[in-house]
Each structure stands twice: as structure tokens, then as C-alpha cells.
Amino acid sequence: xxxxxxxxxxxxxERIVARVEDRLPRTEWDEPEEYITYVxxxxxxxxxxxxENDDFEPIDEREVKSRLKSLGYLNE
Amino acid sequence: xxxxxxxxxxxxLRADHCGFMGxxxxxxxxxxxxxxxxxxxxxxxxxxxxxxxxxxAVMTGNYSLASPEIGFDEAQCKQVTQRPTxxxxxxxxxxxxxxxxxxxxxxxxxxxxxxxxWFEDFLAxxxxxxxxAWNRVFERSIAxxxxxxxxxxxxxxxxxxxxxxxxxxxxxxxxEWREAVEEPYFLWILVLEPHHPWVPPSSSQxxxxxxxxxxxxxxxxEMLNSGWEPEFDGTxxxxxxxxxxxxxxxxxxxxxxxxxxxxxxxxxxxxxxxxGEEFSENGRYGHQPDVTEELIHVPLVVWGLEESWRVExxxxxxxxxxxxxxxxxSPCPFAGRDLLSLDDDTRPWVVSKVFVGxxxxxxxxxxxxxxxxxxxxxxxxxxxxxxxxxxxxESAAAFATALDRHVAAEREKEAVRxxxxxxxxxxxx
Numbered sequence: 490x491x492x493x494x495x496x497x498x499x500x501x502x503e504r505i506v507a508r509v510e511d512r513l514p515r516t517e518w519d520e521p522e523e524y525i526t527y528v529x530x531x532x533x534x535x536x537x538x539x540x541e542n543d544d545f546e547p548i549d550e551r552e553v554k555s556r557l558k559s560l561g562y563l564n565e
Numbered sequence: 566x567x568x569x570x571x572x573x574x575x576x577x578l579r580a581d582h583c584g585f586m587g588x589x590x591x592x593x594x595x596x597x598x599x600x601x602x603x604x605x606x607x608x609x610x611x612x613x614x615x616x617x618x619x620x621x622a623v624m625t626g627n628y629s630l631a632s633p634e635i636g637f638d639e640a641q642c643k644q645v646t647q648r649p650t651x652x653x654x655x656x657x658x659x660x661x662x663x664x665x666x667x668x669x670x671x672x673x674x675x676x677x678x679x680x681x682x683w684f685e686d687f688l689a690x691x692x693x694x695x696x697x698a699w700n701r702v703f704e705r706s707i708a709x710x711x712x713x714x715x716x717x718x719x720x721x722x723x724x725x726x727x728x729x730x731x732x733x734x735x736x737x738x739x740x741e742w743r744e745a746v747e748e749p750y751f752l753w754i755l756v757l758e759p760h761h762p763w764v765p766p767s768s769s770q771x772x773x774x775x776x777x778x779x780x781x782x783x784x785x786x787e788m789l790n791s792g793w794e795p796e797f798d799g800t801x802x803x804x805x806x807x808x809x810x811x812x813x814x815x816x817x818x819x820x821x822x823x824x825x826x827x828x829x830x831x832x833x834x835x836x837x838x839x840x841g842e843e844f845s846e847n848g849r850y851g852h853q854p855d856v857t858e859e860l861i862h863v864p865l866v867v868w869g870l871e872e873s874w875r876v877e878x879x880x881x882x883x884x885x886x887x888x889x890x891x892x893x894x895s896p897c898p899f900a901g902r903d904l905l906s907l908d909d910d911t912r913p914w915v916v917s918k919v920f921v922g923x924x925x926x927x928x929x930x931x932x933x934x935x936x937x938x939x940x941x942x943x944x945x946x947x948x949x950x951x952x953x954x955x956x957x958x959e960s961a962a963a964f965a966t967a968l969d970r971h972v973a974a975e976r977e978k979e980a981v982r983x984x985x986x987x988x989x990x991x992x993x994x
Binding site for chain 1: 877896898912913914931932933934959960962963964966967969970973976977980981983984985987988993
């Protein structure tokens with residue numbers, strides 16, 4: 490990975506990292522981080538492209554819950 | 566100590582036809598005993614309808630995004646095989662795994678054998694045999710078919726051949742498997758008894774008569790030929806319900822036998838149904854891919870925890886996968902809740918959905934209401950009274966928001982999946 494790029498540490502399940510390590514011999518990379526970063530970059534590029542024109546607005550689940558509750562649909 | 570786990574799936578058993586759910590007939594005496602001493606989920610909801618959509622969710626913890634009416638479709642199989650299944654997860658954790666399903670939509674053809682050391686579906690592993698079995702009993706092609714087909718179907722049931730096997734025919738396979746494996750084990754059995762056509766053995770007939778059983782064939786044929794919208798009068802409808810209830814009772818005797826025979830292993834029993842059945846409600850019979858209350862509300866009981874309680878919060882069958890992972894101490898790759906440790910802050914609704922011709926039919930189910938969106942139309946049903954409410958703008962908007970949130974999450978997952986597929990197609994990973 491580019492050493493000058495800022496990074497953050499995140500946890501991944503061991504089984505995912507093990508599967509990535511199994512793939513490494515087929516690639517030009519030495520570290521699982523490099524493989525995972527590549528996959529995420531590529532997939533996110535496609536995902537962002539696919540969803541750039543949709544009218545998504547973030548919805549807070551607590552807000553939905555409180556609206557249903559105030560309308561009498563949730564017995565709590 | 567790792568607990569043995571037995572998952573029993575009834576095919577087509579409605580929640581409101583079970584004794585412990587308040588049904589007036591004594592259809593499920595064994596399940597009622599388990600419910601009395603176990604955990605009862607009063608608002609358990611199939612995550613999809615029919616079997617293939619529902620069981621994909623049970624096994625993978627994910628909704629099926631394929632259209633079940635398409636039948637033999639690779640896309641359908643991928644929904645199961647491209648994801649870790651609960652059998653794979655517990656197998657990797659050291660469990661012996663056994664599965665038996667006499668129903669083609671939950672067979673090895675669609676990948677339901679994944680993770681099972683032993684899997685029996687009575688269908689040879691060649692596509693031809695499976696397709697013929699499917700066509701004979703389940704596919705639409707049977708409708709409008711010749712009288713020969715009808716006779717063959719009737720003959721198969723009378724002779725107890727192929728997919729319409731009563732549980733007594735295959736029970737020995739289960740006990741033989743049990744004797745051959747070391748504990749802990751995970752065993753899954755799909756019990757086809759409540760599935761039409763209903764031909765309960767005479768010894769199990771309490772509410773229907775021998776003649777009803779023979780007439781049942783003609784009725785079944787009419788259901789198939791009318792696209793599941795036959796014009797039955799009230800008498801025929803009552804007769805079909807009598808046969809259905811007798812078949813449920815016969816299916817319950819399977820549970821009694823298995824529960825008795827496995828007592829020494831002290832397993833946890835998880836008993837549920839994949840979906841319900843319609844008896845003219847909504848103008849239909851059977852269980853077409855849809856999300857009406859009659860189809861999505863299913864029984865769910867967990868027995869063997871030395872504690873009993875009832876859960877009113879709605880839960881989805883897709884949450885069985887994380888629950889079983891937790892129960893067996895396996896690593897859990899599934900999203901969703903462990904149903905045995907729900908807290909007060911848990912989400913008070915679940916979603917059920919199925920794709921028909923690529924179009925989504927979906928419902929948001931709370932403990933008291935069901936909001937459905939199908940073919941661009943919305944409905945709100947009070948499930949405690951069965952009445953359909955006209956929806957005020959505010960209510961519709963609140964429910965629609967809950968559903969929109971679900972759909973947005975589904976789209977994001979699909980976009981990730983298709984992005985990944987493109988990488989593979991292009992040979993970049």
C-alpha cells in the first residue's frame with residue numbers, strides 16, 4: 490500500500506482474511522490489505538455509478554418507529 | 566457442551582391452524598406440548614413465499630431475490646449457493662450435519678444440500694429426473710395437461726411414489742443417520758404432510774372422511790387448472806380444510822415420533838413452517854408467491870432451553886440462521902438478530918417479500934398490522950381482526966418509509982453483488 494496515504498485500522502472476520510490470503514498467490518499483491526482495498530475500490534466505483542441517479546434520502550429507523558408508534562401501530 | 570439441534574420445517578402449515586396458536590381443533594398435540602414448555606414466537610413471519618423463497622432465507626439468512634415462478638433457473642440456485650448456509654457454518658464448527666427434504670424446491674438441485682454431510686431428497690442428481698418430478702407435481706405445465714397426467718399424479722399418491730412420500734416411508738433413514746454419527750449434530754427435516762394434495766392416512770382422519778380423500782384429487786386438479794382460483798362453494802372449502810387439518814395432525818405425529826426417539830440426545834427442537842396456505846381468502850387457494858397474512862404468518866417454536874416464554878415482537882424466519890449459529894456456538898456470518906436474546910429495543914417490524922416476474926411484492930408486518938405493497942397498490946390489514954383498513958396518508962407514509970428503507974438496503978446489496986460479478990467477468994479478481 491502507499492505508505493504516504495492516511496489509513497485506519499478496521500477489524501475483519503478471520504475467515505474473510507484467510508480467504509483473501511488464499512487468493513494472494515494468484516495476484517501481484519503481497520498483503521491482504523492490498524487485495525481488499527482493490528476489491529472495495531472497484532466494487533464501490535460500480536455501486537456509486539449504479540446509484541448516482543437514484544433519489545435516496547437517508548431514513549432514520551428511530552424516526553420511522555416513533556411515527557408508527559404515535560399513529561398507534563406499535564404496542565409498547 | 567455443544568447442543569444438538571433439530572430443525573423441523575413443515576410445508577404449508579398456517580399459524581392459525583395450530584392448537585397453541587388458538588385453533589379450535591386439536592391439530593398439533595405434540596407441537597402444543599413443545600410450545601407449552603418452550604419459546605413461542607406469536608408473530609413469526611416467512612421471509613418469502615413459497616418454499617423456495619422461504620427456505621433460501623432460512624438457510625442463508627438472506628432474502629431470495631430470484632423469481633420462484635420461473636422454476637428451473639440458475640439464478641434461483643445461486644441465491645443459496647453463493648452465500649454461506651447455516652449447515653455449512655455449523656459443519657465448519659464441528660457439527661455432524663444431516664438433512665432430508667422430499668420437496669423439489671428445497672432439494673439439492675437448488676443447492677439446499679450445501680453443508681450437509683448427509684442429504685436425502687429422493688431425487689437422483691440428474692437434472693432430467695428432477696425436472697420431471699417438478700413438472701409432475703408442482704409446475705404449471707401440469708395445468709391444462711392430459712388426463713394421463715392426472716391419472717399418473719393420482720397413481721403416484723396412491724402408490725406413495727416419488728415426491729409425495731408420507732413421513733413413515735422415510736423415517737428409518739433419519740434414525741439410521743442418527744445412529745451413525747457422533748454428537749453434536751444438526752438435523753434438518755422438511756415434513757411435506759400439510760402440503761396439498763391432502764391424502765391423510767385413514768388412521769389420521771378425524772375431521773375428513775374416506776370419500777373426502779378421494780374427492781380431494783378432483784379438487785386439486787381443479788385448483789391447478791384454474792390457476793389456483795377455482796370456484797369452490799362453501800361445502801368444498803370446508804371439506805378441503807377438514808383434509809388439511811387431518812394432514813397437519815398426521816404431520817404432527819412425525820414430530821411426536823422424532824421427539825420421542827431423540828430424547829436421550831437432549832436436542833434443541835426448532836419447529837416452524839415455511840409458509841401458510843390460502844383457502845379462498847384473497848380469491849385463491851394454495852400458496853402462490855405473495856405476501857398475504859394467510860401466507861406469511863407461520864408457527865415457530867423453540868424447545869429444549871429449560872425455559873419458556875412467548876414473544877409478541879414480530880420475527881422473520883431469515884433470523885433462524887443467526888439464531889442457530891449462536892445456539893451452536895458457531896461463528897456467525899449472518900446479519901439479523903439472535904431470536905433467543907431479543908431486547909426491548911429491538912425493531913418492532915419485519916419484512917416479507919417475494920419477486921414475481923422480477924417485480925417485488927413486499928409486506929411490513931408489526932405485531933398487529935400488515936402493510937402490503939404489490940403491483941403498485943398498498944393495503945393495510947389489522948391482523949388481529951382480519952379487517953382491511955383504509956389507509957390515511959400519515960399511516961401509509963409511515964409504513965411506506967419502513968418499506969423504502971428495506972428496499973434501499975436491498976438495492977445497495979444488489980449493487981455490490983453486481984459490481985463484484987463485473988470484476989469476475991472482466992477477470993480482474
